[in-house]
Amino acid sequence: MNLFTDIRSLVLDALARMQAAGQLPEGLDMGNVTVEPPRDPAHGDMATNAAMVLAKPAGLKPRDIAATLADLLAEDDRVAVAEVAGPGFLNLRLAPGLWHGVLRTVLETGPDFGRSNMGQGRRVNVEYVSANPTGPLHVGHTRGAVFGDALASLLDFNGYEVTREYYINDGGAQVDVLARSVYLRYLEAHGQEVAFADGTYPGDYLIEVGRALKDKVGEAYLDQPEEVWLEPIREFSTQAMMELIRADLKALGVEMDVFFSEKSLYGTGLIEAAIEDLRGKNLIYRGVLEPPKGKMPEDWEPREQTLFKSTEHGDDVDRPIMKSDGGWTYFAPDIAYHYDKIERGFDLLIDVFGADHGGYVKRMKAAVSALSEGRVPVDIKLCQLVKLYKNGEPFKMSKRAGTFVTLRDVVDQVGADVTRFVMLTRKNDAPLDFDFARVMEQSKDNPVFYVQYANARVNSVLRKAQQAGIAVDDATLAAADLSGLTHEAEIAVAKKVAEWPRLVEIAGRSNEPHRVAFYLYDLASDLHGLWNRGHDEPALRFLQEGDPATSQAKIALVRAVTVVICAGLGILGVTPAEEMR
Incomplete structure (x- = not known):
């Protein structure tokens, strides 16, 4: 039940009646007619822009x-009241029974x-994380x-x-560096002194991998040239890192449903097939790119390259797909990977990248547009950096990782539920400050606690009601007489509950899950506000002594709140708290 959709349908029906009566011309585009909450709740329950968007085309x-x-x-x-406001907005106040109907629907559904x-x-297809398998996941991941x-x-x-x-990035040179780093730990496991150089990874997380390699192969790779051990250690190390990442x-x-290996694209004809697809569309050619804008790199020189004509699909410049030595650029396997997604029959692709991939967005969109001939849209979401603090001070680096704070550091400090909720308290393209002390505070300023506390409070009411012999199962509450829920604070909570279907659809249409976290905080705030008013106004308390029918009506209201909170937390991947300690 989406009450906003229902009222929009009512508006559209009324507009159709106006057209039939000759009060509006036929053929008007109604696509931009909206029904939504007014900016100021004092103006009503809903507002429609119908008159504003139709006036000009209707004359x-x-x-x-x-x-x-x-x-x-x-x-x-x-509709209780329909009022014209300003230049032509229409504010609507709905009959109270509609809000009671929403509560019943929540409890029944x-x-x-x-x-x-x-x-x-x-x-x-939602592709995310996709970190290089060279170490543990860090806080950005x-x-x-x-x-x-x-x-x-x-x-x-x-x-x-x-x-x-x-997407496992196991096809590039960084995995060779991983193999060399593990080889050093392998030598170390045999009692040799080693020095990490040439960009090798010094993190302690590779100590166990080196020991595991020793247990598997013994002394087989000691005093052997790199060509003997590089490939097998590369495979062994990648597998070990992916086990750690999983x-x-x-x-x-x-x-994850799928782990796709970049390495599987090489030597299988997949890259060649993707490039041939583009070549068949006259989008591959030999040419010379213009010099980069701004300060000229010292090593830049004009040279003929094999290029993808990405400018024909919205990119700023055409992109190289083959190196001068005949090898593929890093962009070529990424083209092939998305070609494979399209071939697998996905209708929509979503890539979640780190903030450092901003320059990659247009070229990837161009590739998908070209490969699918515009049939398959791709939405690329960039996640900005996370700054870690503890009591206002920058959080120190992880000794285990060597150079960064790991995902496991964060989860071990505050738990998975807190981590997940806090990571969604800002839009993905906005920087995020994560203070380990603050996210554990029990205060209104901590959205994780505030939402969980709302759920726990209602559960405490349900337990007390059951102890008092009041039936509080959803079927009984849905059948209760809700007509006594008339106080403005109670109706405000019901109205916020009614916004959930509209909110979750808007969030899904814009690919913005942070909207769910924001909404849950607002819903929890309304619930806490109603709870606190009960301290001064006994008639608003959820348990009315000696009046089980009234108690059930009030419990039906707050139980509907927890149904929505649990659904929203489920989307965020957070376990609802039954009680707070």
Whole structure:
């Protein structure tokens, strides 16, 4: 039940009646007609821009359209008052019974309240994390992992068929560096002194990998040239790192459907097939790029290259796909990887990248547009940096990783639920400050606590009601007489609950799961406000001594709140708190 959709349908029906009566011309585009909460709640329950957006194409004054529309809407029992405001906005006040109906629907529908069929079963691939398998995941990966996982759940809630995917960057030179680093730890495990140089990875996390390699091969690689051990150690090390990464993701509550290896693209004809597809569309050519803008690099020189004509699909410049030595550039396998996604039949692609990939967005969009001939859209989300603090001071580096704070550092400090919620308290493209002390505070300023406390408070009410012999199962509460819920504070909570289907659909349409976290905080705030008013106004208390019927009505209201909170936390991947200690 989406009350905003229902009232919008009522508005559209009234506009159709106006057209039939000759009060509006036929053929008007109604796509931009909206019904949404007014900016100022004092103006009403909902507002429509219908008169404003239709006035110009209709050749009429907005207020004239609004006045006629108001009269028609007022004929419906669901609309208590329809008022024209300003240049032609129309504010609506709805009958109180509608809010009671929303509460019943929530209790009857349960956790599926707000689910939509917006996606219509379309297949969407959400690729996120996709870190180089050279070490444990760091805090930047943590934000991308949480964002991608919550986005996948949000899309599932909105009716998409979602595949969660991790692209293993195991085809580049960095994995050779990993193998050399593990070889040093292997030598160390044999009692030799080693020195980490040439960009090798010194983190302690490779000590166990070196020992495991020793246990597997013994002395087989001692005093052997690199060509003997590089490839097998590369494979062994990559597997070990991916086991570590999988464990880190599991600790965060993230489980992937697919792990796709970049290495699998080489020597299999997949890269060649993707490039030939572009060549068949006359998008591959030999040419010389213009020099880069700004300060000229000292080593730059004009040279003929094999280029992808990405400018024909919205990019700023064409992009090289082959090096001068005949090898592929790093962009070529990425083209092939997305070509494979398209061939797998996905209707929508979403890539979640780190902030340092901003320059990669246009070229990747151009590649997908070219490969799918515009059929498959790709949305690339950039996650900005996370700054870590503890009591206001920068958090120190992880000794285990050597150079950065790991995902496991964060989860071990505050837990997966807190980590996930806090990572979604800012939009993905905004920087995020994460203070380990503050996120554990029990205060209104801590959104994690505030939302969880709301859920715990309602559960305490349910337990007390059961102890008093009051039935509080959802079926009983849905059948209760809710007509006594008339106080403005109670109706305000019901109105916020009614916004959930609209909010979750907007969040899914814009691929913005942080909207769910924001909404849950606002809903919790309304619940806490109602709870606190009960201290001074006994009639607002949820348990009315000696009056089980009134108690059930009030409990139905707050139980509906927890149904929505649990659904929202489920999208965020956070376990609802039954009680707070």
